[in-house]
Amino acid sequence: MNHTPIALTIAGSDSGGGAGIQADLKAFSALGAYGCSVITALTAQNTQGVQGIFDVTPEFIAAQLDSVFSDIAVKAVKIGMLSQASVIRAVADNLEKYGVELLVVDPVMVATSGDKLLQDDAIKTLKECLIPKATVITPNLPEAAVLLNRDVPQTIAEMESMVEPLLELGSRSVLIKGGHLSSDESVDLFHDGNTLHRLTSKRIPTENTHGTGCTLSSAITALLARGVELNEAVRKGKDYIASAIAHADELDIGKGHGPVHHFHALWKPLGE
Template identity: 50%
Template sequence: MSSPSFIPRVLTVAGSDPSGGAGIQADLKAFSALGGYGASVITALTAQNTQGVRGVHPVPAAFIAQQLEAVLDDIRLDAVKIGMVASLEVAEVIAEALRARRPRWIVLDPVMVAKSGDVLVDDAGIRAVRDVLVPLADVITPNLPEAAVLLDAPTPTTTAEMASLVKPLTALGAPYALLKGGHLKGEQCSDLLATPARYEWLSALRVATHNLHGTGCSLSSAIAATLARLPAASTDADAVAAIGKAKRWLHAALEASERLNVGQGCGPVHHFHAWW
């Protein structure tokens, strides 16, 4: 096991959410809550809150490259989480930088579909995620609509249909795929984890809350933070345990979200539920 004094260094490459519940802000909170030091590279500025997105201002690819270079020149990273990437140019900039100085773990949250069901990126953006970033990643964390977009397939409506997507997902190139089943109905919220060695269902009782803002960002960042703590000689079972720990942390953050009372729409999860 890693030394108690070890503090992993984790980078998020994603957009900014001024309301603090999603994007870069949620990522940094998740890293900190799980004992990591967080750094960030901002890919877009957004005007949003708990009620919706009002505007998006993309950061030029050249400046994203400059941010990445500045961080990688100075900090030895243990893990990177990548969030929404809307263009091929930005995907290639990220991939080039991380191939040159690759951390042990890269977690990709392929944010492509809004909670409303609207696809957020064009065909070029979808290809950029699927062809450039998925093969770069160690872990991908799509929800059901995102997995359907990646595979150009119908969105699953049952656990059996959900399970049928896992093999094609891993064939895209990432050795670990956590397919999130939150869009399905029922008391249980079940995610399906595919690893190089096995498939495993990770299930929990569904939390009755509207505070779902930033859940995908927070879970993928929690996974990056827990994987970053693993020793170099870690096993497949260690990785599965780390991902399971991240899911349990998010479940507790959802259960505690009502304590925050933030915003008039879909509020954020309580990242620091174990602390305050």
């Protein structure tokens, strides 16, 4: 039989369409996976910021998970921001219940402003209940700093010093995103559990980078759902987000920081 690759995102909704659930589903589709979603929060959001957040109850999140897993053969799962310890536990319990094997955890914990988005008890629960189940975690530098209770790294050497401690939290592998560093290149560090790899791409001069972290983690998830081996999924996911950023200025979305171009390889001008 032809088994359709199916990926599930468990995250918040972005009404502006650039990040969260919307970005995840776009990346799934662009990379050939069928996308399902479990919404953990609603946001009133656009390219200029977040105007409001409405959290979904743990009970209804669990109901969504039951609906999806009881009927649909999900191959890989991506997790974005889970705002409360009770929500994290509900998600972790259901992942255990349904035997999820391929899990990408994007530990969204720090706002662009630098403010922590999660309370200390939620961070503790994330580290204890979800990260040990992960195939790969994908923190950026501020998120890695929160997970390890350290200062935000300023150099690649300081990034490298975080790799082993992050692995000790229990995930199978770690991808630290170096986009916050100031350099001509964007350097990510990926440790597959055995070997450390440096993944480098040219830094693209654009203001339209809303949803980059969501998009990268969901790209990896889509590729894992398609049966791509982990190391290759991470490398191809990095290539995809680099191209989506490079084509971001082809879009004209909003008055602030616009989204990356998820469908840069598929959209053609009218008439072509």
